[in-house]
Amino acid sequence: MGQTHGLHIAVVGATGAVGQQMIKTLENRKFPISKISLLSSPRSAGSKVIFNGEEVIVQEAKPESFEGVDIALFSAGGSVSKQLAPEAAKRGAIVIDNTSAFRMDPNVPLVVPEVNEDDLHQHNGIIANPNCSTIQMVVALEPVRQKYGLKKVIVSTYQAVSGSGAAAVEELYEQTRAIINNEPFEPKLLPVKSDKKHYQIAFNAIPQIDTFQDNGFTYEEMKMINETKKIMHLPELQVAATCVRLPVATGHSESVYIEVENSGLTAEELKAILKEAPGITLQDDPDNQIYPMPADCVGKNDVFVGRIRQDLDETNGFHLWVVSDNLLKGAAWNSVQIAESLIKLGLVKEVK
Amino acid sequence: MGQTHGLHIAVVGATGAVGQQMIKTLENRKFPISKISLLSSPRSAGSKVIFNGEEVIVQEAKPESFEGVDIALFSAGGSVSKQLAPEAAKRGAIVIDNTSAFRMDPNVPLVVPEVNEDDLHQHNGIIANPNCSTIQMVVALEPVRQKYGLKKVIVSTYQAVSGSGAAAVEELYEQTRAIINNEPFEPKLLPVKSDKKHYQIAFNAIPQIDTFQDNGFTYEEMKMINETKKIMHLPELQVAATCVRLPVATGHSESVYIEVENSGLTAEELKAILKEAPGITLQDDPDNQIYPMPADCVGKNDVFVGRIRQDLDETNGFHLWVVSDNLLKGAAWNSVQIAESLIKLGLVKEVK
The missing domain is CATH 3.30.360.10 (Dihydrodipicolinate Reductase; domain 2)
Known part of the structure; x- marks a missing residue:
């Protein structure tokens, strides 16, 4: 929000248990963010969430929501990911998906940074976050x-x-x-x-x-x-x-x-x-x-x-x-950690 | 009690979680009992327990408590068993001990009737009931x-x-x-x-x-x-x-x-x-x-x-x-089941 440099991050499922932890983790890690889009189902759209001290209104997640997004963190269920993750990737966002939708897809790296961070080099727009356990x-x-x-x-x-x-x-x-x-x-x-x-x-x-x-x-x-x-x-x-x-x-x-x-x-x-x-x-x-x-x-x-x-x-x-x-290393923290690895490995466009 | 035939049974630790289940299990199984002695630490002695519809006063467990007892079910902690089980056996009672005091003693059978009922033939006055798990x-x-x-x-x-x-x-x-x-x-x-x-x-x-x-x-x-x-x-x-x-x-x-x-x-x-x-x-x-x-x-x-x-x-x-x-098959029921096996195998003196 206030920042003029950083990445445009989207959180899909922003009002859920994991989504809330993702937002908190981005704050705690002082993740370099120029803009944050908090997205959800139509039912939860309109809710207000405080991010870095400023109120953000949650918007309904649609294909167009991902225009200009650098990294999209998905945690809104497998069917939402199946439908919208490819749309986000098509628009140039790198998706980090917390559902099981793409985990076993051979074209999608399944990443725990402490174990196989290098697999991120093989991503084709979508990266899967493994099961918590x-x-x-x-x-x-x-x-x-x-x-x-x-x-x-x-x-x-x-x-x-x-x-x-x-x-x-x-x-x-x-x-x-x-x-x-x-x-x-x-x-x-x-x-x-x-x-x-x-x-x-x-x-x-x-x-x-x-x-x-x-x-x-x-x-x-x-x-x-x-x-x-x-x-x-x-x-x-x-x-x-x-x-x-x-x-x-x-x-x-x-x-x-x-x-x-x-x-x-x-x-x-x-x-x-x-x-x-x-x-x-x-x-x-x-x-x-x-x-x-x-x-x-x-x-x-x-x-x-x-x-x-x-x-x-x-x-x-x-x-x-x-x-x-299970909500942090099992979900939100591992997802944000993957985003940090993308920056570290130079796989996301440079911080503006 | 009311019955003129049956065995004289003692329950040591009658006010504890397992002791209570032992008493209930003896009732539910209609175990042949001519007399029941409910025994405990000095602290719990004097409590009243209903057994088969009649009030029984809990007595302090002492070596003499086991005179005339046919089967003594112990569940009052390892130190009580170590002290009193040999006293009960010396007086002719068969002890079924729910503590870990004698379980690994090579002279004491450790019995789960579905598995090794025949080991009861080797008893020397004390039979151990295994750990619940x-x-x-x-x-x-x-x-x-x-x-x-x-x-x-x-x-x-x-x-x-x-x-x-x-x-x-x-x-x-x-x-x-x-x-x-x-x-x-x-x-x-x-x-x-x-x-x-x-x-x-x-x-x-x-x-x-x-x-x-x-x-x-x-x-x-x-x-x-x-x-x-x-x-x-x-x-x-x-x-x-x-x-x-x-x-x-x-x-x-x-x-x-x-x-x-x-x-x-x-x-x-x-x-x-x-x-x-x-x-x-x-x-x-x-x-x-x-x-x-x-x-x-x-x-x-x-x-x-x-x-x-x-x-x-x-x-x-x-x-x-x-x-x-864990209180039944893991403790009280397995102990009473051992007592039933003793009768079945003719290892306890005949029902009077």
Whole structure:
């Protein structure tokens, strides 16, 4: 707004849970912005959002909205991205898309800057931001892979409801209030709004995130499996996932078992590797009960890793506990970080 | 009490979360009881408990309390068991101990009736009831082992706070109420009352259950590892566990990955095996969003298994989601079930 130099940034889905975090993250990072366009569905258009101290009116997202835009951050659902991301790209914007619409498209780089920033060079106007639970895991795995190779990954997730949007967080709190006040309630949203049945999330754990595929895995689980292979450039990596929704508002946790290719790694060295790795805060001190927890990660950009220990049977096997704010590193921060990488790599037109 | 035939049963820890469930389970099963002695610490002695419609006054547990007792169900903490279980056994009672005090003692059978009921023949006055999270897992694993052998188990748990006792459930509800009312609170109990630090459990996940061992695993994790090998008579079985406490009052869930010894098993056959297995309710119908959840298992004796699917890389690998009421099959019901097995096997003196 006030700035005369910088990029023209659009945020699509500006009123959603992730969109709001994108706007906050752009502010916090003092991202070089000359103009910001906050876009949304017709329903939310007209809302007012404060950005860098000035009021911005949210506009309906249309193909023409992207004229002159340098970078468009999309987080308004897959169908909006499918329709409008190509329109934005056609008009010269670089799209950073937070939905699953283009993630497995071979022409679209799927990027976590700590892991495969160089893939940005291959972009054709659209860059995909991976699934939240995938991002935090690959940040923790990549430094190990670099030194010891990676053979197998088995992950069980403990995912927060904000991954399903702001309404799901409301549902969690409303159900919780109803249960502790002994009042009736009716689940309406979780595990998947569009699916047939809805279940209680308060004081419960739901082993379904996204819809089921024919192989018995959920779509969320297949996202973790396929996206991990693509981001890490390891098509042969063995990956399995079980994804579970918890009564936690924000902060995904993951119990990760890995087997590395090369022998010789110890738990102590693994801790040392992760302590030095980008984007990671090591929280691993059992004697002082230091380990990552979702309640501690909220509002922070890093991926937190702890509970690191060698498997008792498989010397190349290790267990880790990985926690991150799913709205930040899992979504908004990774998207803005990609935008920062585009500037750093000279892939976006120079700051005017 | 009213009955002139049956056994003299003692419940030690009668006012605790598990003790209360033991009393209820004895009632529900119409267990043949001629006399019941409800015992506790001096602090809780004098409380009144209704059993089979009659008021019973809780007495302080002392060595002499076990004179004439046929079966003594202990659930009053490891130190009480260490002190009083041998006293009860010396007086001719068969002790079924729900604490970890004697579980790994080679002279004490560690029993889950669906798995190793025959081990009861080897008892020397004391029988150990396994850890709650171990019990539900081995019930699900044993039928698979019988037909295909078992090589490897990797489990991540999603455990309810009632595993830490009734006060922990109170702490969960009090913290929850404070958070949704925006009031301050101070964690005092979880993850481990006697440990240095206490953390928020409401809307959080704590990757610590019981204290840490030198190898980086918690004692709860080592219980799952060692008890599974002992119960299943598989000292060479590869087992790894990550145990996590959730904001769930009752009902433990487990994400279990297994590798079987012999090839040829399919997910469909695994479902068929578990459907016919004792103590298991199969809940596995992804098309209709049928899978086990802690909120559904409360008050039921069975182990619920679902989300069964073959690993995408390892043909002998399978994933399961296992849920059970940790106070029932995980504690009170398994203990009473052992008592029923003792009668069935003629190991307790005949019903008078």
